[in-house]
Amino acid sequence: QVQLQESGPGLVKPSETLSLTCTVSGYSITDGYSWAWIRQPPGKGLEWIGSIYHTGNTYHNPSLRSRVTMSVDTSKNQFSMRLTSVTAADTAIYYCVRHPTVEPSFDCWGQGTLVTVSS
Amino acid sequence: QSALTQPPSASGSPGQSVTISCTGTSSDVGGYNFVSWYQQHPGKAPKLIIYAVSERPSGVPDRFSGSKSGNTASLTVSGLQSEDEADYYCSSYADSNNYVFGTGTKVTVL
Numbered sequence: 001q002v003q004l005q006e007s008g009p010g011l012v013k014p015s016e017t018l019s020l021t022c023t024v025s026g027y028s029i030t031d032g033y034s035w036a037w038i039r040q041p042p043g044k045g046l047e048w049i050g051s052i053y054h055t056g057n058t059y060h061n062p063s064l065r066s067r068v069t070m071s072v073d074t075s076k077n078q079f080s081m082r083l084t085s086v087t088a089a090d091t092a093i094y095y096c097v098r099h100p101t102v103e104p105s106f107d108c109w110g111q112g113t114l115v116t117v118s119s
Numbered sequence: 120q121s122a123l124t125q126p127p128s129a130s131g132s133p134g135q136s137v138t139i140s141c142t143g144t145s146s147d148v149g150g151y152n153f154v155s156w157y158q159q160h161p162g163k164a165p166k167l168i169i170y171a172v173s174e175r176p177s178g179v180p181d182r183f184s185g186s187k188s189g190n191t192a193s194l195t196v197s198g199l200q201s202e203d204e205a206d207y208y209c210s211s212y213a214d215s216n217n218y219v220f221g222t223g224t225k226v227t228v229l
Contacts, residue, residue, distance in 0.1 A: 045223045059217065
């Protein structure tokens with residue numbers, strides 16, 4: 001059974017970089033699925049941040065412009081995200097998610113990690 | 120890209136049906152048969168309940184069904200049960216490998 005677990009700092013200062021890692025267990029990260037990050041500000045709705053496909057291609061929400069980078073570490077069965085120049089608006093629960101792309105959906109979610117942007 | 124439009128709330132009595140709409144554009148909902156739906160209980164991660172407009176993942180009760188007409192997708196929950204009380208979000212693939220979520224609907228079982 002596939003499980004995903006986010007890790008990273010819970011508090012980030014404004015203008016700094018938010019870095020999160022997702023550890024995948026029960027499934028090889030190279031076995032054909034793509035992987036995504038989705039966030040949810042407290043009390044608000046879901047927002048797709050971006051996806052890294054099994055081909056290595058990455059796609060991100062245009063609203064985040066070029067602040068997002070994503071990568072995969074196959075040796076550790078992990079994938080990661082970096083969000084630069086954070087502001088209070090980036091305060092949210094961040095989820096890492098498995099992302100089937102043949103019939104696109106987000107089918108397996110981590111428990112989420114709250115990241116607060118504050119000085 | 121703008122969020123897909125969902126009604127803020129919906130409700131029904133146990134055993135009744137409730138239908139939630141999800142309205143987008145020809146660049147997302149109307150252009151692709153890649154609408155999915157998620158159920159989220161308070162303090163929990165979302166759970167996939169419908170993909171590809173009307174397909175149910177293994178283990179999801181057949182009380183949940185999805186459909187689409189033009190730029191609007193719908194989720195119907197039949198035979199409402201107390202555990203169906205949750206927030207529901209739609210999502211759609213959009214042009215150029217983007218994804219967009221709906222604004223969310225809180226379902227209350229009366």
